[in-house]
Amino acid sequence: MLSREEILHIAQLAKLELTENEINKYLPQLSEILKYVEKLNEISTDNIEPTSHAIQDLKNRYQDEKTSERTLTNEQVLKNAKETKDGYVVTKGVFEE
Amino acid sequence: MINEIRSKIKSKKASCVEVTKEYLERAEKLNPKLNAYISITKDIALKEAKRLDQEVDSSHDLDRLLQTKLLLGVPVGLKDIYSTEGIETTAASNILKGYIPQYSATVVRRLEDAGAIIIGKLNNDAFAHGASGENSDFGVTKNPFDEKRVAGGSSSGAGTSVAAEMSVIGMGTDTGGSVRNPASFTNTVGLKPTYGRVSRYGIIAMASSLDSIGHITTSVEDSAVVLKVTAGYDPYDATSSQSAVLDYEKSLTDSISGLKIGIPEEFMSSAIDAEIADAVNKSLKIYEKLGAEIVPIKLKHTEYALAVYYILMPSEVSSNLARFDGIRFGKNRSEFGDEAKRRIMIGTYTLSSGYYDAYYLKAQKVRTLIIEDYKKAFEKVDVIVGPVSSVLPPLIGENVNDPLKMYLMDILTVPANLAGLPALAIPAGFSKSGLPIGLQIIGKHFDEAKLFNVGYALEQELK
Amino acid sequence: MKYELVLGLEIHLQLTTERKMFCSCKNEPFNSDPNINVCPVCLGLPGALPVLNQEAINKAQLFVAALKSKLNEKIIFERKNYFYPDIPKGYQITCPHYPIGVGGSLNIDDIEIKFREIHLEEDTAKSLHKDGKTFVDYNKSGVPLLEIVTEPDFKSVDQAVKFSKEIQLIARKLKISDADMEKGQMRLEANISVRKKEEKQLPNYRVEIKNINSFSFMKKAVEYELRRQSEALDKGDTLQQETRGFNEVKGITVVQRSKENAHDYRYFPEPDIPPLEFSTSELQKITTSLPDMPSVLRSKLQEDGLNLQYVEIFIQDELIYSKYLDLLNLGYIPLKAADLVINISSYKNSSANEIHQLEMKKRENKIDNSDELKQFALKVTELNPKAVEDFKAGSENSLQFLIGQIMKETNGKADPLLSKQVLIDLLKNK
Numbered sequence: 001m002l003s004r005e006e007i008l009h010i011a012q013l014a015k016l017e018l019t020e021n022e023i024n025k026y027l028p029q030l031s032e033i034l035k036y037v038e039k040l041n042e043i044s045t046d047n048i049e050p051t052s053h054a055i056q057d058l059k060n061r062y063q064d065e066k067t068s069e070r071t072l073t074n075e076q077v078l079k080n081a082k083e084t085k086d087g088y089v090v091t092k093g094v095f096e097e
Numbered sequence: 098m099i100n101e102i103r104s105k106i107k108s109k110k111a112s113c114v115e116v117t118k119e120y121l122e123r124a125e126k127l128n129p130k131l132n133a134y135i136s137i138t139k140d141i142a143l144k145e146a147k148r149l150d151q152e153v154d155s156s157h158d159l160d161r162l163l164q165t166k167l168l169l170g171v172p173v174g175l176k177d178i179y180s181t182e183g184i185e186t187t188a189a190s191n192i193l194k195g196y197i198p199q200y201s202a203t204v205v206r207r208l209e210d211a212g213a214i215i216i217g218k219l220n221n222d223a224f225a226h227g228a229s230g231e232n233s234d235f236g237v238t239k240n241p242f243d244e245k246r247v248a249g250g251s252s253s254g255a256g257t258s259v260a261a262e263m264s265v266i267g268m269g270t271d272t273g274g275s276v277r278n279p280a281s282f283t284n285t286v287g288l289k290p291t292y293g294r295v296s297r298y299g300i301i302a303m304a305s306s307l308d309s310i311g312h313i314t315t316s317v318e319d320s321a322v323v324l325k326v327t328a329g330y331d332p333y334d335a336t337s338s339q340s341a342v343l344d345y346e347k348s349l350t351d352s353i354s355g356l357k358i359g360i361p362e363e364f365m366s367s368a369i370d371a372e373i374a375d376a377v378n379k380s381l382k383i384y385e386k387l388g389a390e391i392v393p394i395k396l397k398h399t400e401y402a403l404a405v406y407y408i409l410m411p412s413e414v415s416s417n418l419a420r421f422d423g424i425r426f427g428k429n430r431s432e433f434g435d436e437a438k439r440r441i442m443i444g445t446y447t448l449s450s451g452y453y454d455a456y457y458l459k460a461q462k463v464r465t466l467i468i469e470d471y472k473k474a475f476e477k478v479d480v481i482v483g484p485v486s487s488v489l490p491p492l493i494g495e496n497v498n499d500p501l502k503m504y505l506m507d508i509l510t511v512p513a514n515l516a517g518l519p520a521l522a523i524p525a526g527f528s529k530s531g532l533p534i535g536l537q538i539i540g541k542h543f544d545e546a547k548l549f550n551v552g553y554a555l556e557q558e559l560k
Numbered sequence: 561m562k563y564e565l566v567l568g569l570e571i572h573l574q575l576t577t578e579r580k581m582f583c584s585c586k587n588e589p590f591n592s593d594p595n596i597n598v599c600p601v602c603l604g605l606p607g608a609l610p611v612l613n614q615e616a617i618n619k620a621q622l623f624v625a626a627l628k629s630k631l632n633e634k635i636i637f638e639r640k641n642y643f644y645p646d647i648p649k650g651y652q653i654t655c656p657h658y659p660i661g662v663g664g665s666l667n668i669d670d671i672e673i674k675f676r677e678i679h680l681e682e683d684t685a686k687s688l689h690k691d692g693k694t695f696v697d698y699n700k701s702g703v704p705l706l707e708i709v710t711e712p713d714f715k716s717v718d719q720a721v722k723f724s725k726e727i728q729l730i731a732r733k734l735k736i737s738d739a740d741m742e743k744g745q746m747r748l749e750a751n752i753s754v755r756k757k758e759e760k761q762l763p764n765y766r767v768e769i770k771n772i773n774s775f776s777f778m779k780k781a782v783e784y785e786l787r788r789q790s791e792a793l794d795k796g797d798t799l800q801q802e803t804r805g806f807n808e809v810k811g812i813t814v815v816q817r818s819k820e821n822a823h824d825y826r827y828f829p830e831p832d833i834p835p836l837e838f839s840t841s842e843l844q845k846i847t848t849s850l851p852d853m854p855s856v857l858r859s860k861l862q863e864d865g866l867n868l869q870y871v872e873i874f875i876q877d878e879l880i881y882s883k884y885l886d887l888l889n890l891g892y893i894p895l896k897a898a899d900l901v902i903n904i905s906s907y908k909n910s911s912a913n914e915i916h917q918l919e920m921k922k923r924e925n926k927i928d929n930s931d932e933l934k935q936f937a938l939k940v941t942e943l944n945p946k947a948v949e950d951f952k953a954g955s956e957n958s959l960q961f962l963i964g965q966i967m968k969e970t971n972g973k974a975d976p977l978l979s980k981q982v983l984i985d986l987l988k989n990k
Contacts, residue, residue, distance in 0.1 A: 007442070013824055014415060014445040015422070015643045016438055017431055026439060029500050033443060036501055037404040040459050043466070050461030051468060052636075052829040053306060054517030055293055055338070055542065059834045062614035064332035069584045070599040076199040077595040077603060077698065080426035087594040088688075088695035091424045091645050180607045188606070200600050202607060299600075299607040306831035335611045335833055413831060416639055419650020420604045424696070448641070448826035457828060 001031045098265050099171050099319045106170045107159055113170035117146040117214050120172040124216060124263035131239045133248075133257040135177050137217035138184060146170070146214050166212030167326050174264040176252050177218040178225055178301040179205055188301050189233040190223035192421055192432035202299025203331045204268065204310055211326040216264055219254030224418070225270055225303040226436040227251045228278050228506040231497050234434055239493075240282060242533055246490040249279030255313040256283035266323055267313040272303045273406055274485070274510025276311035277522035281485035281535020284524045286552070287313045288320045291543050292517035293338040295324075296331030304413040305336075307406075307514045317523060317552040321345035324545060340543050348546045349553045354388025356551065359478030363399035364509060369487045376526040376534040377484050383558045384482075384551075392478050396470045399512060401463050406511040407504055408447050408460035415444025439500060468516045475541050480551055484509055485522045485535040513539050521548040523556055563754040563790040566763060567782065568676075568712035569720055570749040571727055572705050573737040574683065575619050580702035581682040582610030582653065582833075587703055589683070590743055594697035602682075602702035604648025609832050612637075616704035617836065619736040620660045620680050621846050623706060626730055626853055629664030629675050631843045635836040641826045645694050646684040648701060653830055654681035656707075667855065668723045674711040681705050706737070712751060712762065717782040721775045724748060729854050729875065741774055748772040750782055753799070754789040768803045769813065781806035784813055864894035873902060886912030921973070928975040933966070933982045936974065940965040941986060951987060959983065 007027055011018045018026070074087050083090040105111040121139055128134050149170060156162045163169055175181065178188045180198040187193045201209075208215070222232035230238040230253025238253035240246040241261040248257045255267025256279030269276045271289035280287025288311045295310035302308060310327065314320045324345050331337045360381060365374060381391050418441055423429045433441070447456035474481060487508060496503045513520040518539055525536035536555070540548045577587050583601035600608035617635075624631055636658035639651040659679035665672045685701035687694050708727065714720045728746060731737040739746040749770050753763040767785060772778045784806070792799055801822070804813040817823075829835075852860075854875050861871045874881040880901050887897035890912065900907060900915055907915050927933055940962055941948050947965075950958040959980065966979045 006446075010442050010445050010449070013449065013826075014441050015419075015430055016433070016441065018438075022435075022438070025435070026442065029439060030442060030446075032501050033407065033439075033504070034446070036504075037408050037447075037456065037460075039404045040401060040408075040463055043398070043401065043463065045459060045462035045466070048462040048465050050458055051465045052461065052831065053336075053834060054464075054468060054515065055291075055336075058293065058336060058338075059837050061335040061612065061834045062617075063579065063584060063611045067332045067584050069579075069586065070200065070333075070601075071585055071596075072199055072598055072600070072603070074593070074595050077425075077598050079199055080196055082423065085695065087596075088697055089425055089595070091694050091696065093689055093692045093694050094645060094687075178607075180605075186606075193606075196606075198605070198607070200605070297607075298609050301606040302609075304831075333611060334609050336609075336831070412828060416641055416651055416826075416828070419641060419643065420606065420648060422643065422645075422650060424645055425603060425648060426605070445826065448828055450824045450826070453826070453828075 002027055002034065098315055099168065099322045102170050102265065103163055106153060107163055111170075113146040113149040113153065113214065114143065116170045117142050117172055117216065120262070120264055121216055123261070124258070127261050127263055130244065131241060131257050131261055131263075132236050133220055133238050133254040133261065133263055134174065134217040135187060135189060135220050135235050135254070136185060138215060141184070142172070142214050142216045145209075149212055149214070166210075167322055168208060168266075169212035171213050171266060172216045172264045173208055173213045173266040173268060174217050174219040174255060174258045175205065175215060176221050176255055176267075176269045178221065178270065179218075179268060180299040180301070181205055181215070181218065184218065186218065186301075187235070188224050189221045189235055190432070190434060190437065191234045192428050192430070193426075194428070196426050200299060203296040203333060204327050205299065207326055208268070213266070213326075219252070219258055219267060219269075221253055221255075221269070222251035222436070223434045224301065224414075224437050225251040225272060225275055226414070226440055228274065228503055229253070229491065229496065230279070231493065232434060232436045237493055240490050242284065242531060243490070245492055246532070247282065247493055249282035249490065251275040252279050252313065256280055256285055256287070259283070259285045259313045259315055265314070265319070269311055269313060270300060270303065271309045271311045271514065272307045273410060273507045273514050276313060277485050277510050277520060277535070277537060278506065280313050280522040281537075282490040282533055284527075284533035285313050285315055286317055286320050286524070287311060287522040288324065288545070288548075289513060289520045290324065290328065290545060291338070291519040292514075293336050294519070294543065294545065295327045296329075296334040296337045298331055298333040302417045304410040305417060306413060307410060309514065317521075317549055317556050318346065318349060320521070321349060321549045338543065343546050345546050345549050348550050351550050352388065353384070353551055353554045356389040356480070357392050357478040358384055358389050358551070359392050359394040359474055359481040361394050361396040361399065361474070361481060361483060363396050364483030369484055370489055372528045373484050373487065373489065373534050377482070377536060380525050380536050380555055381482065383555060387554055387558070394474045394478060394481070396474060396512070398463065398466045398470050402467055402512045402515060403504065403508050405460045405463045405467065405515060406507065407443070408456050409464065409515075411440040411444030412448050412457050413444065415441045415448065436500070464515050467512055471512070471516045471518060480547060481539040483537050483539075485537045489528050489532045489534070509537065518542060519545045519548055521552045523552045524559070525555070526559070562757055563786075563793065564757050565714070565716060565782070565786050566712045566753045566755055566766075567714035567717065567720055568751040568766075569708075569710045569714070569724070570751070571708040571724060572747040572749075573708070573727075573731055573739055574745040575616055575704040575706055575737055576735065577613055577615040577619065577704055579613050579615070581613055581616050581680070581704040582702055585702065589686075589700035589703045595699060597699040598701070602648070603698055604650075610653060612833055613704065616680060617660075619734075620678070620706050621843075622734055622850070623731065623736050624661030624664070624678050625847045625850055626734055627661070627664045627666060627675060627678070629661035629678055631661050631838070631846060632659060633838050633840070633843065634658055635660060637830040637833040638827045639830050642823045644684070645696050646687045646701070648685060648698065652681055652684070653833065655679045657827070658835075666723060666726060668719050668726065671713065671715060671719060673713045673719075673723055676709045676711050678706065678708050681707060712753070712766075717779050720750070720782070721778065724775065726854065733851065733854065733878070744773070748778055750778060752782060752785045752789070754786060754793065763799070765799045765801045767799070767801075767813075769806055770803060771805065777806065777808060780808070780811065781813060784811065788813065866894060866898055870898045870902060883912045883915070887915065890916050926975060927970055927973050928978055930978060930982055933974060933979055934986065936966045936969050937979070937982045937986045939969060941983075948987060
């Protein structure tokens with residue numbers, strides 16, 4: 001069973017602000033799902049390579065010389081942003097990192 | 098249906114506008130009840146239909162025009178995770194309400210270039226998270242065969258729209274079964290192409306290594322035509338295949354005598370609804386009659402496929418949804434629905450420090466074992482057949498409070514996604530209560546032609 | 561001082577490719593207008609997909625080969641997940657675990673500075689903090705960045721500065737980056753810890769100083785940290801793994817992120833970018849196509865007998881160096897060739913061949929005959945009576961002027977020393 005602490009830590013990593021309601025709702029659900037997937041511990045995977053790409057000969061893919069730029073206009077870049085100013089996208093201040 | 102429309106337009110028996118109007122009227126009439134569409138783009142559709150009619154009228158070589166525009170005058174609905182320039186794209190989630198993409202997906206461009214007429218954005222489980230359509234923030238899509246039941250998911254709108262003749266084609270995506278599932282619940286044909294066969298560029302990503310861009314149609318022939326248009330290398334998608342796009346229609350009517358059809362014992366367990374098992378067995382008998390050889394096979398890691406999927410998929414989801422930070426587009430992350438939040442959190446957990454090896458890495462290794470199962474099986478058989486779903490279309494609300502039970506709906510469909518294999522869902526009959534049952538045909542990588550051939554054979558027999 | 565510095569560097573170089581790392585937008589991060597070099601990919605729009613720019617790989621591999629680092633046969637890109645306004649996707653695509661190259665070293669003042677790894681990643685957007693808000697410009701988002709990670713082999717910050725300058729030089733020589741720190745084309749991060757002088761083991765912590773934008777900044781920051789950390793250890797404090805920022809105005813470092821708040825990047829293989837695989841022969845070709853590195857060049861030039869000043873000029877200026885080489889080919893001895901290309905201002909814009917022609921003319925027609933020169937001396941003194949008067953009044957400059965006039969008249973063929981003699985004789989007698 002996931003602990004409340006763990007769920008809060010995950011939510012923080014995932015930048016999700018959960019309400020008290022949500023925490024209580026998700027805790028049992030997530031615990032049940034994670035318990036189910038632990039089924040994989042039943043089988044041995046010693047000496048088995050992990051698969052990241054299912055299609056084997058998919059490698060060395062590069063940009064095509066012929067592809068044109070798909071540059072957006074400044075207006076298009078800003079189109080869906082909540083707040084913009086002087087061509088910039090604006091968001092609330094963050095501490096310098 | 099596609100070739101019928103084309104021949105009507107060729108012989109001037111109908112215009113693009115007339116065909117479009119017919120489908121638009123039906124869509125507008127049925128949508129309030131069935132909720133297949135989030136938005137119906139009437140004006141844009143009619144404008145495009147008019148433009149195409151002008152092209153047809155001023156054409157000196159209509160044959161040539163029809164050769165280059167395989168979907169001329171054909172109404173299409175697009176799952177609302179397809180980016181459409183200038184047209185609202187919500188992913189069926191509140192977080193993207195009002196989002197207007199400034200570019201279109203490659204597949205959208207290809208459909209437009211082929212003369213297809215986009216009539217609206219189809220409803221789905223928000224961000225493609227679901228197997229019933231109940232995770233949409235815009236209401237659930239109803240099953241036309243029984244409006245108290247789900248249409249399947251996550252491409253729920255696509256299934257209903259095609260089944261109710263609101264469009265000829267319903268474009269969707271299949272990451273764990275999301276085209277095959279609604280197809281089987283709505284008595285339509287659903288194709289999940291090989292991973293990389295169709296470009297993913299511009300389609301809101303769910304799980305990047307599993308997403309397959311598929312479609313729903315009323316017939317196998319139509320499905321083959323659509324693939325001819327959507328398939329092919331796209332330089333904007335580094336995972337898109339450079340292998341040649343075949344003429345999928347050509348081999349439809351080939352004889353299937355001598356074909357080896359594998360039936361995995363793991364697919365026909367006691368957990369399958371008896372009527373579904375029955376329909377599958379009837380189909381196998383028909384295939385035998387047509388000269389195919391039914392070969393029992395083992396896919397011994399089938400029972401682990403779902404666990405693998407529900408580790409790998411949420412991991413990729415958690416990363417793919419990180420760009421939704423409300424800065425350049427969209428609303429605050431708190432606007433994500435429950436299922437999206439659950440998957441983001443599971444994925445964050447399975448990738449996190451201390452857990453990566455036990456979950457993510459482990460799942461990737463078991464994935465290798467599953468892929469090996471199929472590789473070995475395909476040394477003995479040409480295609481693998483089985484049910485799409487272990488249950489008949491559930492009632493709306495039946496599984497909504499039980500996420501894990503909902504996940505179990507994907508049990509038979511996720512293996513094809515994990516292995517990148519193509520799979521076709523075709524109608525295989527009805528239950529006594531009149532609910533559709535679908536059959537699944539899984540093929541080798543890039544062997545969609547064989548799937549269409551095998552599907553067509555059954556389709557013709559069941560007519 | 562009973563403590564010694566344990567210093568490692570992370571250097572970021574913006575590559576000078578035509579296009580950005582994962583999209584075909586122009587690679588021009590220093591644009592004046594914000595958000596005009598942006599596409600769905602580098603803006604991180606839903607549905608957009610990255611596609612690798614081969615030029616970035618080529619430049620990175622060239623650099624790795626130049627540093628004698630081992631070129632990896634397999635390169636796998638991964639996602640580094642974290643939230644910040646300047647990373648639009650919420651993750652950065654990078655390849656730290658299966659990088660471009662591993663190992664190798666650079667010799668600075670007889671200390672081998674070893675490389676841990678060299679990898680490629682995409683640059684972040686630019687964010688400006690003003691009035692409690694953050695303004696974001698995505699022109700820089702997606703620019704290819706080469707990251708060089710060293711082992712903590714530096715014994716002093718001066719060494720680190722020297723090392724960084726050498727990296728700058730090599731990058732420019734290979735034309736893979738302009739490496740201008742003021743333009744942000746080269747950025748440094750220092751990893752600093754201290755240990756007792758006799759201690760051989762690495763300390764169990766390190767302090768990361770990010771966003772170092774000049775060498776003087778680095779010197780001050782590292783020196784401050786050395787002091788601060790030594791004092792802390794003397795007091796008996798335990799030092800923690802943390803990220804600190806250097807406040808130039810106050811001259812101190814302050815904690816920005818402690819170990820507890822350290823990012824969990826949740827790396828996993830990038831599904832949208834297929835892995836890269838290279839054969840041994842492909843990688844060998846890269847190594848054999850390399851031009852000479854500065855250190856090799858330095859040794860060669862010093863063997864030729866050139867002084868350090870000349871050597872550095874040739875290392876820094878490719879054009880002058882190639883003219884020098886051309887002159888060597890034409891038969892000039894190293895010292896003479898160097899002198900001709902470096903010291904003669906009238907030869908600055910001439911090619912080696914042109915210089916050679918002029919030198920030949922000089923030698924052929926050199927007027928070193930007093931009688932011939934006397935004719936010219938007569939002419940210039942007649943044309944310049946004021947100068948003659950000034951000379952007679954004691955002005956050395958006027959003599960130089962008159963010599964110059966003779967040079968002018970003879971198109972430089974007159975022997976300057978002899979001309980001076982002839983003039984003096986003439987004017988003495990006038």
